[in-house]
Amino acid sequence: MVRFLADGHTGEAVHAEATLMEAFFRSLSMILVSEIGDETFIIAAILAMRNKKRVVFSGALSALAIMTVISAALGYVVPNLISKKTTHNAATILYTFFGLRLLYIGTRSKAGEMQEEIAEVNHKLDKTVDPPWLMRSPLLRKIKGTLNPVFLEAFILTFLAEWGDRSQIATITLATHKNPFGVTIGGILGHAMCTGGAVIGGQLLAMKISQKTVAFLGGAVFILFALHNIVFGADKE
Template sequence: MQAFLVSTGVVALAEVGDKTQLLAFLLAAKFRRPVPIVLGILAATLLNHAAAGALGAWITSVLGPRTLRWGLGLSFLAMAAWTLVPDRLDESDTQLARHGVFVTTFLTFFLAEMGDKTQVATIALAAQYQAMGAVVAGTTLGMMLANVPAVYLGDRIAHRLPVRAIHAVAALVFAVLGVATLLGAGERLGF
């Protein structure tokens, strides 16, 4: 349960102001069809985070406990710093295909998440907790908690969110996870 809750919270916080949330605003404004947009986000996130979770699980099988502990600890600290860097949409992220709302959303979200901080966080969390299903479910829920309101409420809430404060809290959580991992908090889990 801890893996699910931490994964949900960290990703929901980290996703506020992220380029995929900005993409959700853009798609909602362009298409004004929230249900296929939300379903496209869900499908893309599930596929992307399942692959990331599988990579995290595989990493735990090939790295020794000490290497894994240091790698995870440093990864969480790097995620803390990365979370403080504001995202912007690139022009390539806004090129919308003409394949329908669901397919357009699915493709743009899947590609935008490749190498994004939430995907990297999913890899690290799956390796940390060795509970791929709980982590993927949690990170997916976190993405949905951040992006569904963006689809439905759009510009009405975008300028009201304290993005810097939310990113600071997410960075703090990543930093705590990193320090705790480096200090051996995960030793009972075998790393």
Template structure:
């Protein structure tokens, strides 16, 4: 396991996911149900989604290097565009996610874990963090390190949502977090293009 790749994956996914709709979904779920059970369900959903992204990224690593780097650069740039759009429409995203979380119904115990898993698994499918994880695996060809870095970031973000989400959003506007995430994606896209052309 390469700790540099773990740290890079953690940092990239963390800043992209912090302002994401899944942060809001976890926050909403944790205000409705027991926070620990929500976090367990969300963590399991993130493990499944990260595993799928890592497997797809590993499959992509068998493609020619220039094609993989070009695809990764495009995905990073796409991620930056998505985050810039989200920065402009963050209120609508929060409302949509609140509606999704509300559909979980009135549940307790293991059913809270299952409801949290299902809400986040659906919300994360094809999400930016999943695409970014796929790109990182294809780029660095280190699925184990990327998995642990990405999953660790997702667990940290969901933990923050459960514990301090409301407080954080009082001091840091959501659109600022979107802009930071977009900046990180643009830097990753630029580095990838530079390495492709070098």
């Protein structure tokens, strides 16, 4: 009896570790294919050219880490409101949609699109002013006066750009049916890698990135996620 209980606990521990690692690697790969060359990547790259790299990195990554925690938490809550089978099917549909959309974008991509996006972000940064809600709040104005303004700029711009972005929705979706801790850790590490690359030499890298290649790679990853969900149903995960 004791041996059976021990084996049972060991089996559960092994399964838990396996699901944690699967969620971690899924989240990491998803962020890497979603964020390279994305708007948050370009924002970090351009800000790092104008300011201290470590300050831009810490501000941007702080925003992305908070966003990842929020997204994973939302994904964790959803299955408690909707059945596991429904969330699983919804995740499969979203993965398929993201994958097909990225593949479509890849077929429509033309040379020079990344340069145009960099120029657009540059223009937005040049015109950046304090939002009205910041000017109206004494507390937020005080925080702005206390924190490093470059850190705050990187944080706010990154947070706003990431809100509602494909990677945020995909993180919520992944956390609905995978270990939320693994999703969070993998997502934060993926963001750290992308943001680190952006601040070190992001604009040069972005100019050399093929939008077509990134879109096809991202599309393939999301399609693989969808196929995995179809082959391994909700009851097998």
